[in-house]
Amino acid sequence: MIVPLHDDRRNKRRLPPVVWLIAWVVGVPALLGGLGAWEVERGQATAENVTRRQVELPVSVVQLRLLAATDPYASVRFEGARTAYGAALAVDRAQEALAAVTRDLPLARARAWMPSATLGGALLALLAGLVALGGAAAAGLWARRSRDALLASFGLVRRALPVLLGLQIVGLSLAVLAAALFEATGLWFTQRFSAGEAKLLLAALVIAALAAWAAVAAVRGLRGVFALFTPEPIDVRGRALDEAEAPGLWRLVRELAGRGDALAPDAVVVGLTGGFFVTEGAVRLGSNGQTLTGRTLYLPVPYLGVLDGRELSAVIGHELAHFAGEDTAYSRRFTPIYAGLHRALAALGNAGPGDLLTRPAAYVGHRSLGTFDAAVARWSRAREFEADRRGALVSGAPPAASALLRVGVLGPVVGETLGSAFDEPDAAPDDLVAGVLDAIPATGFPDPGSHLDDRQAHPTDTHPPDRQRIAALGVPLDAELFARAARPLTEADRAWPAALVADWAGLCRGLSADFLTGAREHRAAERTYLEEAAAAVPVEETLVHENGSPMVWTMGVLALLFAGAGAALLLYPRALGIAQDALAQQILVGVAAAGVAWAGIYAARVHRRGRIPLLVLTPDALRSPLLDGAVVWQDVADFQVTHGKRLTLTLALAPEATLPRAKRLVSQARVSRRRRQVSVQSLGARGLKPDAFAALIGRYLAASRARVHLSATSTGI
Template sequence: MIIPLHQDGSGSRRLPPVVWLVAWVVGVPALLGGLGAWEVERGLASAESYTRRQVELPVSVVQLRLLAATDPYASVRFEGGRTAYGAALAADKAQEALAVVTRDLPLARARTWVPYATLGGALLALLAGLVALAGGGAAGLWARRSRDALLASFGLVRRVLPVLLGLQIVGLSLAVLAAALFEATGLWFTQRFSAGEAKLLLGALVIAALAAWAAVAAVRGLRGVFALFTPEPIDVRGRVLDEADAPGLWRLVRELAGRGDALVPDAVVVGLTGGFFVTESAVRLSPDTRTLTGRTLYLPAPYLGVLDGRELSAVIGHELAHFAGEDTAYSRRFTPIYAGLHRALTALGNVGPGDLLTRPAAYVGYRSLGTFDAAVARWSRAREFEADRRGAQVSGAPPAASALLRVGVLGPVVGETLASSYGKPDAAPDDLVAGVLDAIPAAGFPEPGAHLDDRQAHPTDTHPSDRQRIAALGVPLDAELFARAARPLTVGDRAWPVALVADWTGLCRWLSVDFLTGAREHRAAERVYLEETAAAVPVEETLVHENGAPMVWTMGVLALLFAGAGAALLLYPRALGVAHDALAQQILGAAAAAGVAWAGIYAGLVHRRGRTPLLVLTPDVLRSPLLDSAVAWKDVADFQVTHGKRLTLTLALTPDATLPRTKRLFSQAGVSRRRRHVCVQSLGARGLKPDAFAALVGRYLAASRARVHLSAAHTGI
């Protein structure tokens, strides 16, 4: 995947988030409100003018008719115009103006109400945003009082926040739509309605239609995003064990649940990856694609042969404690919905054409939910400490503490073994659990204290560090604890899971088959993708020429203008006022000639540049006549294409790459040795729009990287 170049140190000067929040939530409605107030004043003035003219014009018609009858040769200026008309013609024009005023007055009066919609929409958006921010902040503070307060306040925010964000989006949409309609209908009252003004009217109507479309899309997206939220299932690769498959394990789980006054899980899943966890969210299993509902306990197989009975009881007791008391409601009603609303707000900012109108609502939503982060962190810590306390009640605090450290020190061994097997599934052992245990040093784990700041993995929740959890258990961080956590693996440890699962060896082999099959499928899909990416560029050279034709035509037109000016100077010097000034004629003639020469020379240079390829792209390198050497694609770390007055390609090279040099001092190319950037500028790429040009460069870079990966896979690197 090719990503844009990262910004440099200037990015550190970006405005803080609170400034953007105020700008979107307060600034945008305030600007729309100011526009609405100005439109109210203009609309009332226009309506008053038409009403006054409707009263005055009939009198003017009568007066002009009388003047025409008494003095047929009298001339008058109609309504302050510069042209004088005869009295009879002026009377006819006054009659025509009266007809226009009579026709347009209802529209002018109706138009005075449109800006109030702009004001109302802006005020609605402003109030909805401020109420959402204030209410979210107050709810977040209240949530810190207790876990019940967190559930109650979050439930209220979950119900009210979508309504407030919807009102904010509707208000902004209404304000933008009304403002566009007011300005569009204003062109109707133009006295001389030219073709250009007709285009302006059409453009304003198109803007109004786009605003209406954006408003509908924004509200529709909001409705879909904040519909009754159904949490996404948690994807888990593992096998479900019923009581026939693991009678000892189920017996232990039921015993621990009874001692901890917790609910028994509905399903026990054993897999290879991840850590211990429980959930009441739906669990989507692979490879059998079954979805589990209810309470699920997940156990990672590699850890079962490392923990002794008391340590495993402490770990499972900790997990089952989340099914006890208030924690059950918290797990079911808060955790998945809280994570889901964050995903919903992310989707809210990507609803398509309504993005600009939903962005303020997304800012408000993130800020409102962000006020709960402190409360969520506080009560998550509290529930983990409480679960640790309950787990220690069934086995003692020291085994619970050593289990935390032992799981931490085993994590790197599990990760390295599984990562190696995933990368080379054909060379992996048939039993990956045994492979993990075999990889444990015979002398035990080194330096368990180095893992005190680790945090246990969980798919939907966060944990305090092991140091904090052990301190909360009241266990000192002494040599005895570290020795227990780092103890060597014994035969009894490896045999312990056999007492829990009827066919432990068979289960480990099945889990390994599932894992390695997934790895092979991934490698096959990855290879197909890499081969397609590598084949996406031709073997022969791709030539990119500079698109100088628009500039050549521009210079040609400019040369004709200079030539025309020179010809006019020669043919009509008297009309230009320089007939008797020879020096002025010489200066102006020289300027015209210089203009023709300059435009012609520059057009010729651009045309000549366009005959030589600006870039030559091959599967291996990028060449340019502006650079003294080619740039290998394998040396390109990133790239960026920008366009404005010029099209600029910027290549960021790797630290060990050789930088080329520009061939000329004043060149379209530039090389920054400090930033290791190579830039090539042009007037454009012939036959390619900027996006297509960027896509072309991206394909060549992606193809090069794909070939590198394929070569490494082929050679076994």
């Protein structure tokens, strides 16, 4: 794979998305429509010409037969022909032309209808794209009226968008296929159908076949992509608790659901990571692979020991409020499908062989879905505020506000503790929940006010900043709130979750064991990958030679041409018109001789260069006879391989790396100290195509980085 260097200037030159949208949705069908309109006149002209010849040729045959009977030696020249025929031979030629016209007429008539397919396909693609964009824009505006309007409008778009995108792809496929077939069959009607035209016809038919294949692949890809509409389970590393394992927790949850007029969850899942959330989508547990369906409440256990009863009630009440009233339908019918549609459209732009045919549909789909983003953000914000209000009804607004800040200030402690355990699972404690609580300063949390702009984590949704949520609760951001949120952790706080779970300590150790097992598995998989990457290059040197053979052969042929020209000048000066001008003859012969010499010298130089390795690759560094020093792989930040007239390897070095120098002023190597880049040009790499050459460089760079990572973890290789 060719890996590009990062270039911020390239990003600055990118066109706005709306320009690409217009180009693909309007410009491409318009170009195909213009091509179809041009083909209409050409197709009709061909059909009319063949039809006219079918009518005229029988008359010409009769006339030529009469002429051959009366004047056998008469000379006949057909219209547009350069050769004259005798009357008898002219009769045979006319009969052959009549047979050809009779054979070609069905094809000519069919070809005259092909532009209609091109025009129809282009028009279908254009209308489908514009209807999709216009309908989605109207639906997006309607969705802002209410949450019910959002659900209804999105339902319409969800059903109509795949159909419209499918019609758009079918229209483009039809237009491209019809245009390719029209141009391919047009070569059949060439008056002098030679071997060259036969090859062009074969090439055009191959292009038409590729267009048909791409069209089928595009439609099949569309079907497969929109299968991603099916919501995927949420992967959660946690355990589901039944009532026997957590009687107090289930009792609290059911009580809060009843007080909030909400539906109780079907499952309660606890884990170490993430934030509080509820979902009506499928949840797949990482501990045992079990998939839960229905309503699920997830609780991160590290937070249970820092929230008091009223704060925890406010948090759980907030989450259960999403199972109340209209919110439960929103959670079930909209959020998972909305995320699934995003995934589908992300995959649509890379649908395989039909990528060029699905690209306009991908632009339309993203634009159509984007019209809902403002409505989704608006109603998501509104539903969170409403859930906060419902949660505060069961505990009071101040505990709800302090719970938001207390969860926010604990987040970095949880992240740091679990991150350290993940990096070094063998040195981690058996109870990571206790480790999190032990990491909290004895004086309490520092500066809760610095977390006012935090957003609570959620796997499928977004939350407004805590500052806005606290303001919506009507709680002032004063010293009393900050003191409550930053209060020190007491033993009662650490112990009270035991009233919710029958074996609290065992649950914490079990969740910790699951987490550490996952960390070890990840480290083992990472180590295997790094070892394989490090071993992907040989210990001995790999020599890359310049591929100069094509150029040597080219110079050889050029030298023969110059030599032939010189010999012709010497042997046939009279035929070439220079026999009377000895000076001109000498100059031309000298130029031919100079051409032979130059081609020979250049070929010898290229041949000599090919005998010396262009690059010497080792596991530690890259060397080249063109450079006065080696380039250490660890100093390479990025690389790029480009190919055209020349194959160029460009290495971008780190700021602290030592730059080598080119040995000669005029050389195949270039060193830019301002850009910190080293470039090596060549005519190609012997035995390697550009992609294979780039893959080779990439393997050496990946192997070096893998060894660095293995060395950093003190594992060696």
